[in-house]
Amino acid sequence: MLCKRSGLPPACGSDKTIVLFTLADAPGNLAAALATFTQQGVNATYIQSSADSVAGRVCFFIEVAGHAHDAAVAAALGQLEPIATSIKVLGSFTAGTTSTAIAAIASR
Numbered sequence: 396m397l398c399k400r401s402g403l404p405p406a407c408g409s410d411k412t413i414v415l416f417t418l419a420d421a422p423g424n425l426a427a428a429l430a431t432f433t434q435q436g437v438n439a440t441y442i443q444s445s446a447d448s449v450a451g452r453v454c455f456f457i458e459v460a461g462h463a464h465d466a467a468v469a470a471a472l473g474q475l476e477p478i479a480t481s482i483k484v485l486g487s488f489t490a491g492t493t494s495t496a497i498a499a500i501a502s503r
Contacts, residue, residue, distance in 0.1 A: 411460055411461070412462060413456070414456075414472070415456050416479040419452060424453075425444075431472075431474035437460060442456070442457045
């Protein structure tokens with residue numbers, strides 16, 4: 396899992412985290428990946444996919460409630476590791492600032 400955790404802003408209690416992960420394109424993989432968040436009580440507030448038909452992989456961009464350093468989010472990401480072929484935490488930010496946060500992350 397790739398992440399610049401030292402560069403994340405401190406948790407404020409009303410945070411969201413954006414994660415990019417890749418799965419093999421196979422039945423049940425997305426359900427298993429999303430179950431890691433459900434099992435930890437982490438709400439997915441946005442998800443988008445992009446298939447790479449040549450490589451047989453699907454890339455998912457997901458926004459979840461909570462900070463990357465929160466125990467539940469960190470546990471969900473830990474459970475996601477054996478399911479995903481790659482995981483990258485793009486950042487955590489204060490809820491309600493999504494468009495600003497996505498623009499800042501995209502400029503890195």
